[in-house]
Ligand SMILES: O=C(O)CCC(=O)C(=O)O
């Protein structure tokens with residue numbers, strides 16, 4: 167369970183994107199093929215006011231927070247259930263631009279002004295994400311908008327998640343981690359935090375290493391969808407938060423922005439600039455759509471309920487998609503199982 171500090175963890179400077187696109191894309195590609203994770207500085211995206219909202223919201227009484235639970239539009243509160251997945255609570259803002267302004271599925275505390283702030287922050291993150299996607303496309307010899315075209319404002323949309331790993335009086339059952347090891351589902355994830363705790367597999371997949379906290383830095387990682395799309399040239403790296411990394415008596419706040427491809431995207435490998443990966447592309451040609459992958463991971467991870475019937479969706483997992491995903495060997499190890507602790 168050990169983890170160590172890492173000296174050569176990649177830290178990239180986004181100001182280079184404007185004045186030296188090629189060199190920045192090269193740095194980005196190198197970090198993403200070796201680590202699947204890096205820290206990005208100089209983006210100008212400031213999460214301070216989102217953290218203020220996050221602290222205030224999580225301090226509300228649980229009845230108020232949990233009045234709107236995570237739904238199929240990926241909007242709502244998640245955290246009043248005990249799982250083998252996480253000891254945390256999350257407030258998730260899915261859907262496309264404008265969706266948070268008009269949804270009825272938020273506690274009244276999220277007034278118009280707060281919703282506007284969420285939308286504005288999501289828009290800043292979106293813009294940053296498509297800039298990064300354009301770098302990947304060009305570096306892979308594809309046209310600049312290649313990935314962007316699959317990241318239009320269509321279903322399912324990108325999700326912003328406010329997260330608190332609360333301080334606890336005692337540690338829950340040994341089955342409950344702070345955050346179980348997993349890969350992310352989508353294209354790219356941004357994580358904002360000023361606190362330690364996040365650990366990832368090192369480039370040789372031998373050990374866990376700590377992700378450093380860097381001032382003004384966003385933690386960026388590659389998700390399964392972009393990894394599959396690039397014939398796994400870009401790595402979707404396993405990550406977690408342990409009780410050792412984040413002690414029981416400390417709360418940790420983070421904000422994650424999950425970039426999702428559009429549902430209709432087919433995750434077959436695209437030609438990659440890296441010849442070492444072309445050998446495996448045949449077996450990755452399974453015509454899996456992002457819709458199927460997203461729906462599977464949603465059901466496996468959360469006890470999402472159907473808004474109309476109130477039925478828990480994790481009881482309804484599609485076995486052929488599950489078999490396909492096992493074959494692709496993404497979301498690997500223990501993560502491809504439902505995390506609900508059944509009574
Ligand atoms: O809270 C963090 O630092 C990481 C969160 C994460 O990996 C996730 O929610 O997928």
Ligand SMILES: [Fe+2]
Nearest residue numbers: 348349350405
């Ligand atoms: Fe993650």
